[in-house]
Amino acid sequence: MPSPLARCPLNLILFDKVVEKAILPDDDPRATHVREVLRLKVGDAFEVAVANGPRGKATLLENCSKGMSLGFAWEQAVRNDLFPIRLLLGLPRPQTARKILEQAAALGAGAIDFFGADKGEPSYANSKLWTTDEWKRHLTRGVEQAFCSFIPVVRHWRNLEAVLDDLSQSDERLALDLYEADAPLSADAAIGKESVSLALGPESGWSPRERDLLREAEFTLLHLGDRVLRQETACLTALGVLAQPWW
Structure with missing residues (x-):
């Protein structure tokens, strides 16, 4: 059954830290969201952010045996907008x-x-x-x-x-x-x-x-x-x- 996150359209997806690349396991709700809601293909990009940190874009590099391979490009400016x-x-x-x-x-x-x-x-x-x-x-x-x-x-x-x-x-x-x-x-x-x-x-x-x-x-x-x-x-x-x- 899809996770609640997968059924809810989001404007960006949060990650825990700034990295250049990451693999999302197929059972990660964020991967489910990218696959089932955003319906992105290899080469497509989507909006991301680090919790309490910068925003950026993630690009779907490939679907591999371990999950979804992503590359990130982060913005430098960070402003607390609360x-x-x-x-x-x-x-x-x-x-x-x-x-x-x-x-x-x-x-x-x-x-x-x-x-x-x-x-x-x-x-x-x-x-x-x-x-x-x-x-x-x-x-x-x-x-x-x-x-x-x-x-x-x-x-x-x-x-x-x-x-x-x-x-x-x-x-x-x-x-x-x-x-x-x-x-x-x-x-x-x-x-x-x-x-x-x-x-x-x-x-x-x-x-x-x-x-x-x-x-x-x-x-x-x-x-x-x-x-x-x-x-x-x-x-x-x-x-x-x-x-x-x-x-």
Whole structure:
């Protein structure tokens, strides 16, 4: 059965390091993608990048007994194109986390921090998403879709207090809250700021204790209107709004 990667058209394919030549085994999902989705022949080229490094082009040199032989030509310029936006998220259910990982990586979030929320479900942390490398694959897919190479940092924290203690003093601090926010989120909140930390609770929302912690940490509570949104919808909408000053 083809891998999920093979069924998903990508704009570039990531590799681990800069090399001049490499052989992709036939059972490597990247080889499957080149063969079954891109349908490339010997002599054809496709877009590649090194994770957190340069982009370039790979040329299919030959199909040999060991797999797919590739030659690489790399660009010299490397620019980190992630936005200085740090997402602080109450740990969501695994299917929600998968969507956020892929799409936040595609949109260019600089970091994604998950924390155990008062109203969250602790068992979500034991999902195979987190106990295996599956979470890394979702990040990679988002970056490849965006035609980029830099991958957001992902961290986990025991609770909201722990992640708040780790914040930079220079961050603009914002939190989404449907019930106690006084103003809507807008791109103006990020204009002229060095970096932004955006906090979102789990789908069940913030506890009163967590709201107190956010206010004590000088977070401004903002909203996205009157509609009740899923966590991934609110997260990605807010990320798109805040990223505008860096576009």
